[in-house]
Amino acid sequence: MQSSLADHLKQFSRSVFVIAATCCYLGLAGCTPANDNDWQGYVEGEYVYVASSQAGRLDRLSVARGQQAVVGAPLFMLEAGDETAARNQAQRQLKAAEAQLADIQSGKRPQEQDVTRAQLIQAQAGAGKAVLQLHRDETQFQAGGIAKQQLDDSRAAADTANAQVRQWQSQLTVDRLPNRDAQVRGQQAQVAAAQAVLDQADWKLGQKTITATRAGLVFDTMYREGEWVAAGNPVLRMLPPENLKIRFFVPETTLGRLRVNQAVTLSCDGCQANVAAHISYISTESEYNPPIIYSNQSRAKLVYMIEARPAAADALKLHPGQPVEVKLP
Structure with a gap:
């Protein structure tokens, strides 16, 4: 029995020694300084x-x-019945305004000018007849066949007929002229306003068919076909490769060695090769600082957030939420 007890004591002493040695090794390993060029992100x-x-x-x-x-x-399309009708209306209003402007600029219609031209021909015929009568009366007056009063009446009739000819000639010239400048400018403004309404209708109609302005991953969709989408509500989320970034935190003692545009190397589980990136942002405020007065002992606990961005082609190898290791090359 005494021998058995001694054996147990020996085994216990040996176990205590092994545990103590292990703890000492772990303690020494924990005291070994870490690589200050590697960070988790x-x-x-x-x-x-x-x-x-x-x-x-x-x-x-x-x-x-x-x-x-x-x-x-193409990404998605909303129903556009109302916008299509509004565009058609604006397009017709623009054509009407342009036609009215062309009418103002071209003067009276050809049919109206024909009426004035017929009046001119009639006046010219009357003037010719009055001139012939004047010549006859002048001959008769010289022969003493008519009184001077009759000759004066013939001269007045000839002058009146010639004046009517000049009147209808001027009227035909006016019929061929456009309207006054103020009317033309006013109608031109109406055409410009109608064009602006059409442009607005085109833009609203274009907002019903959305295409991708940037290449990227369709990360998620928020609606199904047939559902009503309110104005401004996102239908899907996209993730362009250039919008991927890596966040990691460095201690205050390392911050001075890093700068914007500095190259870093990324590695991750499953990555066949390291990914190159460049630092794009360095925070100016500390993170996770302890709620105590700063001192030489607490400064080591301060960390600063750093952001780095890989090239767009390399970003396709990474995924949001994926842990990575950041190293200085």
Whole structure:
């Protein structure tokens, strides 16, 4: 029994020694300074919320979640019956204003000018007849066949007929002229206003069919076809590759060695090769600082947020929320 107790004591002493040695090793390992060129971070995406300024029923959703969309690709279309009718109305109003302007600038219609021209011909015929009568009366007066009063009447009739000819000639010239400048400018303003209304109608109609202005991943869709979409509500979220960034935190003692546009290297689980990136932002405020007065002992606990962005082609290898390791090359 005493021998068994001694054996147990020996085994206990050996276990205590092993545990103590292990703790000492772990303590020494924890005291070993870490590599101050490596930091842990994560991938974050800045999403683009695609919406229309107009309300309407979602008639067509041309993309699905997880699909890569190129610039100019159709994304979705809202019903556009009211906007189409408004555009047609504005287009017809513009044509009416342009036609009225052309009418003002061209003077009277050809049929109206024909009426004035016929009046001129009639006046010319009357003037010719009056001139012939004047010549006859002058001959008769010289022969003493008529009184001077009759000759004066013939001269007055000839002058009146010639005046009527000049009147209708001037009227025909006026008929061929456009309206006054003020009327022309006023109608030109009406045409410009109608064009502006048409441009506005075209823009509203264009807002019913949305295409991709930037290439990227269709991260999520918020509506299904047939649902009503209020004006300004996003129909889908897109993630362009250039909107991916990496956030990581560095201690206050390392902050002075980093600068904007400085190159860093990213590595992650599943990445076949390291990804190059450049620092795009360095925070000017500390994060997670302890709620105590700063001192030489607490300064080591301060960290600062750093953002880095990879190239657009390399960003396709990363995913939002993915943990990464950031290193200085």
